[in-house]
Amino acid sequence: MRPLVHPAMADVRPEAILHALSDPVRAAIFARILRTGCVEACSAVSALGDRVIPKSSLSSHFKVLREAGLIRSERHGVEMRNHSRWDEVQARFPGLLPAIINAYAAESGTEAGTATGP
Numbered sequence: 001m002r003p004l005v006h007p008a009m010a011d012v013r014p015e016a017i018l019h020a021l022s023d024p025v026r027a028a029i030f031a032r033i034l035r036t037g038c039v040e041a042c043s044a045v046s047a048l049g050d051r052v053i054p055k056s057s058l059s060s061h062f063k064v065l066r067e068a069g070l071i072r073s074e075r076h077g078v079e080m081r082n083h084s085r086w087d088e089v090q091a092r093f094p095g096l097l098p099a100i101i102n103a104y105a106a107e108s109g110t111e112a113g114t115a116t117g118p
Contacts, residue, residue: 004066004073009088012069014096017089020068025053026061027104030070033084034101 021027053061062082065071069089074081089097 004075006066006072007069009069009085009092012089012092014093016068017070017093017096018100020064020070021100021104023061023064024104025051025057026065027100029058029061030065030084031101031104033071033082034086038081038083 021030062071062073062080066073066082070085072083072085074083086097
């Protein structure tokens, strides 16, 4: 099995975060991880609204989020546990994540409200 890439927070770039969250599916996945604290299976986010996301696409989305420094993924047997790195990102780039997540919430009319962290 290939090792998972988790950049050190000092290596995380704001443009990587902006790119990762520019895709509405990835933003929704990240918001779900924020709400739940941990997503243990791709199937937990395979249905976003009325769309069903194929597993191969989900794997790609999780990889982009992980390599941007937004999530930490850990293998536990056959499942992958995904946790938000909100606090670390917030410490490095104060206000960036709340601004992005709140903009998506306002646009989509979701109950996410004001993002303040996990």
